[in-house]
Amino acid sequence: MDRFASDLLVVGAGILGLSHAYAAARRGLKVRVFERSATPVGASVRNFGQALVTGQPPGVMLELAKASHGLWANWSVAAGFELKRNGSLLFARTEAEETLLTAFCAGRAQQHDYRVELLSRAQLSDLYGGRFNHHRAALHGFDDQQLYSREAIPKLIGYLQRELGVEFLFSTLVSGVEPGHLQSTAGSFRGRQVVVCSGHDYLTLLAEPMAALNPRVCRLQMLRGRPDSNLDLQHSVLTGLSCVHYAAFADLPEAAAVRTEIQRNYPHLEEHGIHLLVSPTPYGDLIIGDSHDYATDASPFNSEQVDQWMLALAEDTLGCKIQVMERWQGVYGAKGPNPFSRLDIAPGLSATLMHSGVGMSVGPALGEQAVTAMFGAPD
Numbered sequence: 001m002d003r004f005a006s007d008l009l010v011v012g013a014g015i016l017g018l019s020h021a022y023a024a025a026r027r028g029l030k031v032r033v034f035e036r037s038a039t040p041v042g043a044s045v046r047n048f049g050q051a052l053v054t055g056q057p058p059g060v061m062l063e064l065a066k067a068s069h070g071l072w073a074n075w076s077v078a079a080g081f082e083l084k085r086n087g088s089l090l091f092a093r094t095e096a097e098e099t100l101l102t103a104f105c106a107g108r109a110q111q112h113d114y115r116v117e118l119l120s121r122a123q124l125s126d127l128y129g130g131r132f133n134h135h136r137a138a139l140h141g142f143d144d145q146q147l148y149s150r151e152a153i154p155k156l157i158g159y160l161q162r163e164l165g166v167e168f169l170f171s172t173l174v175s176g177v178e179p180g181h182l183q184s185t186a187g188s189f190r191g192r193q194v195v196v197c198s199g200h201d202y203l204t205l206l207a208e209p210m211a212a213l214n215p216r217v218c219r220l221q222m223l224r225g226r227p228d229s230n231l232d233l234q235h236s237v238l239t240g241l242s243c244v245h246y247a248a249f250a251d252l253p254e255a256a257a258v259r260t261e262i263q264r265n266y267p268h269l270e271e272h273g274i275h276l277l278v279s280p281t282p283y284g285d286l287i288i289g290d291s292h293d294y295a296t297d298a299s300p301f302n303s304e305q306v307d308q309w310m311l312a313l314a315e316d317t318l319g320c321k322i323q324v325m326e327r328w329q330g331v332y333g334a335k336g337p338n339p340f341s342r343l344d345i346a347p348g349l350s351a352t353l354m355h356s357g358v359g360m361s362v363g364p365a366l367g368e369q370a371v372t373a374m375f376g377a378p379d
Helices: 015-025 060-079 095-106 149-164 207-211 240-244 255-265 267-271 304-318 359-375
Strands: 005-011 031-034 088-092 116-120 137-141 145-147 167-169 174-178 181-184 187-196 216-227 236-239 277-280 286-289 293-295 322-334 340-346 349-354
Touching: 005 015, 005 359, 015 031, 015 060, 015 149, 015 349, 015 359, 060 145, 060 149, 060 359, 088 095, 088 240, 095 116, 095 137, 095 240, 095 255, 149 167, 174 187, 187 359, 207 340, 207 349, 216 304, 236 240, 236 304, 240 255, 255 267, 277 304, 286 304, 286 322, 304 322, 322 349, 340 359, 349 359
Parallel strands: 005 031, 005 187, 031 167, 088 236, 187 349
Antiparallel strands: 088 137, 116 137, 174 181, 181 187, 216 286, 216 293, 216 322, 236 277, 277 286, 340 349
């Protein structure tokens, strides 16, 4: 027998689940969120906390990132977590990388309203005491934001509970879903809508429609380290390696030379999907990564060589030695060319899934979009 009724039942308390919960609760709807662990431990807390606008390709992803930008700003104030709003620095270390960034600024950035500026080597001398002027140039992405995920996500949950009346059932496994109904280890629940935001778990719920997506899992090696000098980094950091990873740049003609350069000089980086990302935490240390390993399951075994390659990239880019404090695996769902899926299984039952590592960048607006499809626009 059904215990309670809600307007929206959300499976998963990662960023997508929380974004759906917020969008529904702010409409005055009754929301329950079900999470199998005692606190979120998946992709949404293992990542860099980079909410990047600059890296998203023109079209749907760029618009979602721009809309998510404002939601993160609002949430940081309401929930009380730190949000760095100084933007990102994408360093060009070679002539090919600088040429690509120059072309991006002259063309796509202007055509699609990316708020960016290409800083010359001379301008880099004015940043961080000139410690970055060993690079040729840097793309400053003004709209890119950064948060400390392992603190921000719990604080966002607290805000949703405290201020918007969202009910969370942690340590609760949802074992079955049907239109308007779910079965869990806490009992049976019904609601007008059920949405599954199950991350890279493609087997527990809706296994048949998810199998049709031909999904894979991406495993990342991640580090947290402390610089040996008073860096006081206040920007997210990327390098030209990211230009062949992020779709804002990867399809530009000038990207071919960067890709060739990587294949010629750094084949080991391409083989392991390594491109440098660095995020500062509020405590002076740095989150560093990452590598990309795609399979049907995430291997539990890390490569020390991959960690060493990433650490060397970070030390060269930042111009300082770094002491490793912590190591872990990131993991997210992945498939083909589509960065996300919205599955309308039946009236009253749907799923929203990320298939790329940009959930923090676009998730807030994606949740709003999905809830609008379910319940209509807010009053």
